Amino acid sequence: MATAPDIDAPANPLDSFRAEVRAWLTANFPPSLKGKDNAMSAVEGPHTNSPEEDAWQTAMGEKGWGVPTWPKEYGGGGLSRAEARVLQEEMQRAGAWNPIGGMGVMMFGPTLLEYGTEEQKREHIPAIAKGTVRWCQGYSEPGAGSDLASLQTFAADAGDHYVVNGQKTWTSGGQWADKCFMLVRTDKAKKHEGITFLLCDMDTPGVEVRPIRLISGSSPFCETFFTDVKVPKANRVGAEGEGWTIGKRLLQHERSSLSGGGSAAGRMFAGASLGQIAKRYVGVDGEGRLADADLRSRIARHEMDLRSFMLTLRRASLEAKSNQGPSAATSIMKNVGARIMQERSELLIEIRGFAGLGWDGEGFEEDALKDVRTWLFGKAVSIYGGSTEIQNNVIAKRILGMLDHQ
Amino acid sequence: MAVLTEEQTMLRDMAREWADNEAPVSAFRKMRDAAPAAGYDAATWAAQAEMGWTGILVPEAQGGAGMGYVSLGLVLEQLGRNLVASPLASIAAATSAILLGGSDAQKAQWLPRIAAGEVIATLAIDEGPRFDPAKIETRVEDGRLSGTKTFVPEGDSAQLFVVAATDGLHLVSGDTTVTRAPRHLTDSRSHAQVTFDQAPAEALGGGAALIGQVADRAAAAAAAEMLGMAESAFAQTNDYLKTRVQFGQVLASFQALQHRMAKMFTELELCRSAVEGALEAIDSGRANVAQEVSLAKAVANETLHLVSREMVQLHGGIGMTDEHDAGFYLKRARVLETQWGNAAWHRDRFARLNGY
Numbered sequence: 065m066a067t068a069p070d071i072d073a074p075a076n077p078l079d080s081f082r083a084e085v086r087a088w089l090t091a092n093f094p095p096s097l098k099g100k101d102n103a104m105s106a107v108e109g110p111h112t113n114s115p116e117e118d119a120w121q122t123a124m125g126e127k128g129w130g131v132p133t134w135p136k137e138y139g140g141g142g143l144s145r146a147e148a149r150v151l152q153e154e155m156q157r158a159g160a161w162n163p164i165g166g167m168g169v170m171m172f173g174p175t176l177l178e179y180g181t182e183e184q185k186r187e188h189i190p191a192i193a194k195g196t197v198r199w200c201q202g203y204s205e206p207g208a209g210s211d212l213a214s215l216q217t218f219a220a221d222a223g224d225h226y227v228v229n230g231q232k233t234w235t236s237g238g239q240w241a242d243k244c245f246m247l248v249r250t251d252k253a254k255k256h257e258g259i260t261f262l263l264c265d266m267d268t269p270g271v272e273v274r275p276i277r278l279i280s281g282s283s284p285f286c287e288t289f290f291t292d293v294k295v296p297k298a299n300r301v302g303a304e305g306e307g308w309t310i311g312k313r314l315l316q317h318e319r320s321s322l323s324g325g326g327s328a329a330g331r332m333f334a335g336a337s338l339g340q341i342a343k344r345y346v347g348v349d350g351e352g353r354l355a356d357a358d359l360r361s362r363i364a365r366h367e368m369d370l371r372s373f374m375l376t377l378r379r380a381s382l383e384a385k386s387n388q389g390p391s392a393a394t395s396i397m398k399n400v401g402a403r404i405m406q407e408r409s410e411l412l413i414e415i416r417g418f419a420g421l422g423w424d425g426e427g428f429e430e431d432a433l434k435d436v437r438t439w440l441f442g443k444a445v446s447i448y449g450g451s452t453e454i455q456n457n458v459i460a461k462r463i464l465g466m467l468d469h470q
Numbered sequence: 471m472a473v474l475t476e477e478q479t480m481l482r483d484m485a486r487e488w489a490d491n492e493a494p495v496s497a498f499r500k501m502r503d504a505a506p507a508a509g510y511d512a513a514t515w516a517a518q519a520e521m522g523w524t525g526i527l528v529p530e531a532q533g534g535a536g537m538g539y540v541s542l543g544l545v546l547e548q549l550g551r552n553l554v555a556s557p558l559a560s561i562a563a564a565t566s567a568i569l570l571g572g573s574d575a576q577k578a579q580w581l582p583r584i585a586a587g588e589v590i591a592t593l594a595i596d597e598g599p600r601f602d603p604a605k606i607e608t609r610v611e612d613g614r615l616s617g618t619k620t621f622v623p624e625g626d627s628a629q630l631f632v633v634a635a636t637d638g639l640h641l642v643s644g645d646t647t648v649t650r651a652p653r654h655l656t657d658s659r660s661h662a663q664v665t666f667d668q669a670p671a672e673a674l675g676g677g678a679a680l681i682g683q684v685a686d687r688a689a690a691a692a693a694a695e696m697l698g699m700a701e702s703a704f705a706q707t708n709d710y711l712k713t714r715v716q717f718g719q720v721l722a723s724f725q726a727l728q729h730r731m732a733k734m735f736t737e738l739e740l741c742r743s744a745v746e747g748a749l750e751a752i753d754s755g756r757a758n759v760a761q762e763v764s765l766a767k768a769v770a771n772e773t774l775h776l777v778s779r780e781m782v783q784l785h786g787g788i789g790m791t792d793e794h795d796a797g798f799y800l801k802r803a804r805v806l807e808t809q810w811g812n813a814a815w816h817r818d819r820f821a822r823l824n825g826y
Contacts, residue, residue: 414807
């Protein structure tokens with residue numbers, strides 16, 4: 065992808081920063097961790113870190129470079145966007161990866177920086193920047209999926225605290241989370257204006273989490289039940305009834321992080337080329353081309369889509385230099401990213417034949433078994449974080465100015 | 471819908487009623503959770519044999535009904551609708567090999583037992599993970615067969631293997647000379663790697679050409695099962711869209727979703743015609759069976775792929791859960807798409823058969 069500019073290039077104000085990053089990475093990134101990043105870690109849940117992984121996380125956490133553009137005063141890196149890009153390029157060059165992640169980084173942090181009180185930022189942001197506290201998202205409910213504003217979980221005013229009752233679903237990583245940012249209803253009479261944004265400790269009495277088993281066999285999502293859960297009013301972000309505005313802002317961050325801007329999706333695309341894998345399983349013709357012409361053409365089409373997508377991501381990130389935060393174009397990115405990820409999985413299955421359909425047990429390569437689970441889990445990508453259909457609505461209405469149905 | 475005889479209509483209705491009452495998808499789920507080595511529930515299978523389905527292809531003289539492939543397809547379609555885990559399709563493939571290439575003695579030895587439901591038989595062609603009847607190394611010398619077959623359907627329980635060797639198809643009894651290694655695929659059905667080491671083998675007539683003819687019949691049977699799966703996945707999705715409310719309206723009221731359902735319905739109609747066309751071509755012994763089968767399998771692959779994928783997507787989050795049935799259709803679809811030639815393989819052959 066992006067190639068690191070030559071260090072001997074004409075003097076550039078970022079050169080000295082680049083040199084600093086390079087030296088710091090040499091000193092702090094253990095070479096044994098090169099490429100060890102696990103793209104499925106968010107799905108599979110936390111694992112026991114090796115001492116090297118711990119040290120790497122601590123180093124990045126203390127430097128604030130896991131969240132490079134967040135303010136230094138709250139534990140961020142305090143870098144400009146240009147500096148953050150240099151950091152990313154140098155990390156790629158060194159084979160280093162970001163050990164700080166999760167929903168706190170992708171969604172909640174940026175939102176709290178914008179809407180939180182000084183006290184809330186000081187309490188929550190540094191722990192996210194260090195990767196020591198895990199957050200989960202309490203948004204969806206059984207009757208409020210795409211139509212999120214129909215949520216029914218109710219927070220009753222009890223003076224200095226709220227008493228929360230209701231059920232959330234699709235709580236990603238709920239069973240591993242320390243805290244939950246959630247949308248609750250504080251007014252039953254108003255739909256959008258009756259919603260409030262709350263922060264809840266997952267170990268508060270009355271919070272119960274039940275993992276949901278997916279078709280991939282993993283359980284990265286949960287149902288979360290709230291029964292008379294006390295949440296202090298100090299844990300409310302923004303004013304009562306302002307939750308919809310804040311929550312929507314957070315969703316923009318979610319879409320932009322799910323669009324695969326060099327993160328999870330990017331890592332998935334970084335593996336062996338489909339063409340090479342296909343040659344191994346399908347064989348070649350007399351001229352060394354993939355023997356299956358139909359498959360060959362479809363792989364080419366997919367690779368072209370993928371490259372156009374990566375180039376679009378890069379263009380969007382360059383154009384966003386002057387903008388603040390994510391734009392409506394993130395809907396396009398999420399849809400394309402989901403489609404490409406799913407197509408890739410399906411092509412892999414097709415290429416490997418039965419060897420690509422193994423569920424468990426003997427007779428399958430480790431990569432192939434992993435790719436089967438990725439294929440099945442990948443079906444969630446076009447559903448969660450606002451389904452493809454919902455993103456298309458956003459594109460039609462907000463970008464194209466088209467009108468509501470009926 | 472093909473024009474059915476009274477007999478075929480009864481067979482279809484009986485199969486449908488039985489599948490809905492005795493073998494709904496919940497029965498498949500129960501089997502999946504219990505995970506018997508055979509990959510199917512013994513009692514459910516006994517009931518199918520009892521109804522005479524194992525004898526559909528077997529001539530009356532050998533104790534069967536002699537009804538043909540359209541009739542077989544009707545039953546497989548009903549089983550496919552509810553994802554019934556059944557060795558029937560594998561048995562039918564083996565039966566077709568004996569019918570086409572068996573001597574009178576071989577027919578007399580096996581067909582009555584197959585018709586009576588006493589023998590689980592299966593077809594073993596592939597030696598790699600992708601369908602490739604041109605790449606066979608299994609050999610027979612002095613009546614002894616040696617080679618390894620991968621992902622043999624019903625390979626865990628088969629008592630009779632119809633095995634492809636370099637010189638054609640052979641009957642091999644599933645006794646101790648056979649080593650089976652289970653291969654757990656996404657569909658929770660039986661697939662095994664089967665190794666034959668100097669196994670006593672009896673050649674069927676017809677030579678290497680018979681392999682293709684039998685594979686075509688197996689592919690047509692798979693396409694019938696896929697048609698049933700696609701129909702059911704489509705119907706379940708359509709029902710769901712009519713009940714799920716978002717934004718104060720049932721999902722079925724959104725035009726964008728209506729158009730997708732309309733497209734799927736259209737594809738399903740084409741798929742039914744292609745599948746029935748292939749089965750009829752086999753029954754009437756037409757010269758273009760290979761072409762008709764390639765058409766049917768390619769179209770069934772694409773149609774079921776579309777419908778099973780949309781079943782998950784249109785069900786939203788619930789379609790992603792193991793608790794919902796959508797995943798079963800998605801996973802089985804991929805296995806059947808891979809079995810006996812995927813869409814690309816059949817498109818390629820279709821082109822060759824048409825001289826381009």
